Amino acid sequence: MSAQESPTRAWFRRVAGLVRKERLQIRRDASSYLIAGVMPLLLLFIYGYGVTLDLRRIPLALVIERSTPESATLLTSFRNSPYFDVVLTHHRANVEDRLIAGTVKGVVVLAADFSDRTERGEAAPIQVIVDGSDPNTAGLVFNYVQGVWANWLDQISIERRGTIAPRRTISAVVIEPRYWFNPDVRSQNFLIPGSVAIIMTLIGTLLTALVVAREWERGTIEALMATPMGRAEFLLGKLIPYYVLGMTAMAISVVTAVQVFHVPFRGSIPALLIVSSTFLIAMLSLGLLISTLTRNQFAASQVALLTAFLPAFELSGFIFEIDAMPLPIRTLTYFLPARYFVSSLQTLFLAGDVWSVLGPATLALAIIASVFLTLLVRSTRMRLE
């Protein structure tokens, strides 16, 4: 060390030294790579293949109390539907157990007099029983059963009268849905951008939550305090390596999302960098804050789980719609960085650089980040109490 070294240079050198130390520590523990490299791929894989809200081959029991030509064609209609995996029985009695066991999600009952009544042109009710313990699937099953049923009725009337029943023409108003940004309504297109927020939350908060706590548990914090390093240098030295790690994980995720899962990316890279940097700084500060306050890795991991990961999963609009939550919880979501990041990511991927969404979101993220940073700087003490 030369005596003429300017204070700024010394400052930078100290920060660089600590960055190097953290980098080595990250490199030595293979589990850091696990979270930066494997975790993004694993999560994208789960949300690309596993978590899909598009109904597909839901097990459904069809009870036909008396087989007739009509009931046979209805059975074929259900078997041809991509939404159902049909189990045929002839008695109501054994479907109840299946519904309780959860091996079927819905039951369609055709009573013994079903064919006679349709022959006579009377109202022939079919009964649909759905498993309400999963209300979302229950609703979808009910709608799709009605769809299959309506198509079957059209078929029947074409066969009998050569025309479609007047039921169709009574629809005076026809409503045509068009889905913008996602015309095929793939649930992947909306889940995968959101899952990038989950990945960044995990890396940003969980990994950094352990960093300072580890130094306290192992006692190495004393060695750090014995150096001439100040508070700002200490924090920068901790933030920079994890910022790089987080942005790398994001790059991996975005490339995988576009290349492997064919999610369109319609925004611009600079906009993505601005929003995600702001989010990452907020999450890194939160992680270090947790670490500084708990000084214990078990407690830190639980707090990180509670304040960062679970809210990002459940309260961010990633899977569950924020509008449907009760008012107090909706209010709470305004304080969560993940909420802004999820909506920004969905917009960047599917719609483009819409600044009326990205602008307010980035501003909110910047405010949250500065609050966390301030708290972090205040709680960091470069001495042992």
Add this chain to the structure above:
Amino acid sequence: MWHRIFTLMVKEFLALWRDPKSRAIIIGPPIFQMLIFSFAATQEVKNVNIAVQNRDWGTSSRDLIALFEGSPNFSKIEFLDDESQIPQAIDSRRALMVLSIQSDFSRRLAARETADVQMLLDGRRSNAAQIVAGYATEIVGRFNASLLQNERAPSSETIVVGRIWFNPNQLTTWNTVPSLVAILTTSMGLLVTALSVARERELGTFEQLLVSPLGPLEIIVGKTAPAFLIGLVQATNMVLIGVFLFRVPFLGSVWLLYVSMAVYLFSIIGVGLFISSLAKTQQQAILGAFVFMVPAMSLSGFASPIENMPDWLQTMTLANPVRYYIVIVKGLFLKNAPAEVIFANVWPMGLIALVTLSSAAWLFRHRME
């Protein structure tokens, strides 16, 4: 031998309990999570903002819009003056749906022709958009029915009678509370076990344990007991909150609940111990726990039905203990599931517990001796 195990258990409890932060974290968060996430984890769509662009001056379009205004699913309807405002309303996420009504809407209906209404939806929130489209179709159906009421008797040919079992009012909390009992027990049980050995390794006290008269099996029993008891107490707390605070009915047998809970905790603890036996530091243990936990929770049937997944992934979920436990807890809460249904889901968890516990024990012995 029992005395030795007991002293280790006491030591483990003290290690968790002595630190006030860990103590607070074992008790508080699961209850807090239960209270918040029970309301949040819903696929329902309510209070949505929509927009209408009405170019029709007649009364029919106003009647249709009035039906939308009356629906409890929509909180605010914004009226757009110009077609050019539609993209802005959707892009900025002000409206999830925009209805666009043509200028000849009333005239066509008066002439008994078909009138088109365009419904533009925000595909960024495709799930919510699909549900909202369902509501809109239902409202238009009612509108059509009211148009035809005066003209002819309703068609008598079709009636679909729907019934919802187990949750007749389709209350969200009846679905989320039992699922959360399963989900929240997982994270704590897993982390407590995964960290118990890793902490000793990191701090160097594991060697002291090894030179004590405790054998490998005794160490494992002593290390897992706290996680088991904490898991039991927490699950009990959450079931009580579910029943008394959220008023979710518990129809099944309490005995079956505790038998399956015990087997479930063994399977989770087995996974935790397995991670623990491989991890050298707490960071490795925590991240290992996450690498197991995130897929296990996401692919458990809680966030989306298992039947929607591709077949090969469905096969993989057979090794996921959370999947079975959710069926059990829901079955016992809502369906009064009989013993054979419960045991059909208990034995796979027992098998998972057996495999993970024995391989963890094998790994420990291997790495200790």
